Amino acid sequence: MSDLLKNFFRFCIVILIQVLILNKITLRWWSQPTGFPVFIPYIYPLFILLLPFETPVWALLLTGFALGLTMDVFMNTAGMHACATVLIAYLRTNVLNALLPKNLSEYPNQSPGVKNIGWMPFLVYSSFLIVLHHAVFFSIELWSFSNFGYLLLKILASSITSLLFVIAYLLLFTRQTALRS
Numbered sequence: 001m002s003d004l005l006k007n008f009f010r011f012c013i014v015i016l017i018q019v020l021i022l023n024k025i026t027l028r029w030w031s032q033p034t035g036f037p038v039f040i041p042y043i044y045p046l047f048i049l050l051l052p053f054e055t056p057v058w059a060l061l062l063t064g065f066a067l068g069l070t071m072d073v074f075m076n077t078a079g080m081h082a083c084a085t086v087l088i089a090y091l092r093t094n095v096l097n098a099l100l101p102k103n104l105s106e107y108p109n110q111s112p113g114v115k116n117i118g119w120m121p122f123l124v125y126s127s128f129l130i131v132l133h134h135a136v137f138f139s140i141e142l143w144s145f146s147n148f149g150y151l152l153l154k155i156l157a158s159s160i161t162s163l164l165f166v167i168a169y170l171l172l173f174t175r176q177t178a179l180r181s
Contacts, residue, residue: 018044039158053107064089084137
């Protein structure tokens with residue numbers, strides 16, 4: 001199967017999981033007086049994280065915008081997802097260059113996944129970008145730093161939960177061969 005077709009199916013699967021399942025789950029780690037759901041776990045940034053190493057930055061930015069805009073349409077969030085997703089798409093290459101011992105061009109026809117870079121580098125890579133995504137998204141959503149502790153708790157709780165769902169996705173949809181840490 002071609003990489004383009006595989007990534008198109010991954011895009012559809014991640015969007016469907018997010019929209020049909022995870023958007024219906026509102027998790028509360030503590031009682032909130034205003035009645036709004038505390039957070040929804042977001043795994044859709046995983047699509048950007050799993051694109052091939054050789055994907056150029058301009059393609060990452062366009063893909064990130066399309067992914068974020070798709071989520072904005074389904075969640076009626078007026079560009080908040082697009083903003084956060086374009087930012088992580090822009091920073092993705094720099095984060096990978098900082099984490100990996102080799103240049104990205106030395107990973108031909110590969111994607112940053114557990115199979116190629118190991119569990120620990122992938123968890124650091126995905127954790128950093130997911131926390132950054134959530135920090136940008138929730139800062140725009142709340143649009144105030146008046147309750148900074150609530151914002152930090154929301155970012156932390158949703159990032160941890162999202163990472164648990166990302167790990168579950170990887171365990172379910174990735175062929176496990178030899179695992180490196």
